[in-house]
Amino acid sequence: MxxxxxxxxxxxxxxxxxxVLGALWRLIGIIxxxxxxxxxxxxxxxxxxxxKGNLRHFFPRGIFAKRTMVHIIGGYGFHLGLFMLVFFGVYxxxxxxxxxxxxxxxxxxxxxxxxTSAVAFSGLITLWVRRISDPVMQLIxxxxxxxxxxxxxxxxxxxxxxxxxxxDSLRGVHMLLVxxxxxxxxxxxxxxxxxxxxxxxxxxxxxGRKGKVR
Amino acid sequence: MTSKTELAVDxxxxxxxxxxxxxxxxxxxxxxxxxxxxxxxxxxxxxYTPIYKLRPMERAYKREKAPFSRLKKMLGLAPKPVTEKELxxxxxxxxxxxxxxxxxxxxxxxGIDIAGTIRKMRAGYAAAGLAPEEL
Ligand code: SF4
Ligand code: SF4
Numbered sequence: 001m002x003x004x005x006x007x008x009x010x011x012x013x014x015x016x017x018x019x020v021l022g023a024l025w026r027l028i029g030i031i032x033x034x035x036x037x038x039x040x041x042x043x044x045x046x047x048x049x050x051x052k053g054n055l056r057h058f059f060p061r062g063i064f065a066k067r068t069m070v071h072i073i074g075g076y077g078f079h080l081g082l083f084m085l086v087f088f089g090v091y092x093x094x095x096x097x098x099x100x101x102x103x104x105x106x107x108x109x110x111x112x113x114x115x116t117s118a119v120a121f122s123g124l125i126t127l128w129v130r131r132i133s134d135p136v137m138q139l140i141x142x143x144x145x146x147x148x149x150x151x152x153x154x155x156x157x158x159x160x161x162x163x164x165x166x167x168d169s170l171r172g173v174h175m176l177l178v179x180x181x182x183x184x185x186x187x188x189x190x191x192x193x194x195x196x197x198x199x200x201x202x203x204x205x206x207x208g209r210k211g212k213v214r
Numbered sequence: 215m216t217s218k219t220e221l222a223v224d225x226x227x228x229x230x231x232x233x234x235x236x237x238x239x240x241x242x243x244x245x246x247x248x249x250x251x252x253x254x255x256x257x258x259x260x261x262y263t264p265i266y267k268l269r270p271m272e273r274a275y276k277r278e279k280a281p282f283s284r285l286k287k288m289l290g291l292a293p294k295p296v297t298e299k300e301l302x303x304x305x306x307x308x309x310x311x312x313x314x315x316x317x318x319x320x321x322x323x324x325g326i327d328i329a330g331t332i333r334k335m336r337a338g339y340a341a342a343g344l345a346p347e348e349l
Contacts, residue, residue: 025281026281029280029281029282030232030236030239031232033235033279034231053325056325057324057325060321061321064321068246068249068321071244071245136245136254137244139266140266187282189242191239192239192241192242195236196240198239199236199241199324199325199326201236202232202237204325206233207327
């Protein structure tokens with residue numbers, strides 16, 4: 001079995017299984033703790049608060065915009081860029097179509113893919129540089145934050161090298177890093193990609209019940 | 215005899231329902247909350263970063279109650295236990311470093327309710343007899 005076959009075959013299957021089962025285990029583990037009982041009479045719907053809380057926190061607030069501009073630009077650039085690269089890159093669509101889903105959708109044109117990569121890289125690097133240079137972020141960051149950033153960076157970088165499909169080994173290295181990223185994901189802070197909706201939603205529920213989601 | 219730390223940690227864990235757990239699980243350590251907190255803005259001291267004020271409670275959760283905490287403990291990857299010295303060191307942040315204004319929740323991309331969680335953390339301090347005497 002070649003290196004590429006290994007990392008795209010059994011190792012990918014294993015990594016994907018760890019990703020799915022681990023992420024589910026963690027999400028269910030959080031939910032099954034259960035919410036503390038609120039005995040005050042509700043003033044509005046907690047369920048509506050869950051949805052409102054989730055939607056509201058997608059958008060930054062004007063009063064803090066100036067002080068948090070670096071986070072806003074870096075954060076949106078990186079996250080939107082990565083989302084577009086993962087789900088609208090032609091090779092990713094082909095891979096998902098052939099290996100998992102059995103259907104495809106239109107991909108980004110090459111120029112847009114390259115532009116999006118530049119935005120995503122700039123965002124990720126900006127956030128990481130801030131993490132090592134800003135006193136607040138230095139104080140609250142831990143190893144997991146750095147490992148997550150670096151692993152994601154390496155996956156993206158190796159993806160760029162593999163873009164030309166010039167050599168199987170470049171694609172193999174990219175896939176190996178993807179496999180490692182998938183295995184690391186459920187045990188790390190990368191899980192915020194899923195836990196964000198619980199966190200926003202739960203505080204939305206609390207304040208929604210009080211009729212105060214803003 | 216149960217130590218003050220055990221009493222505090224037990225109460226922290228009791229107060230960590232799925233809402234508080236989801237806050238600890240979702241925080242990305244971005245530090246944006248510091249940019250909204252008057253205590254940080256007026257002193258410039260990073261220790262007033264809202265999420266940092268919750269650190270002992272977060273550590274207790276991640277060590278004792280979070281999904282995978284048992285596995286991480288077995289592998290020696292769990293966070294260190296909370297100590298009484300640390301709780302005493304944190305008391306000024308928990309009691310004098312938050313006026314419950316909730317500005318940090320507005321700015322937080324994860325919508326984390328720091329003030330509500332600080333209130334629950336204070337319950338742990340009170341249970342352990344570590345709340346300021348004046349209260
Ligand atoms: S703003 Fe929210 S996610 Fe960012 S560090 Fe503060 S509590 Fe954590
Ligand atoms: S609720 Fe407390 S921690 Fe949050 S901004 Fe207000 S004073 Fe700071």
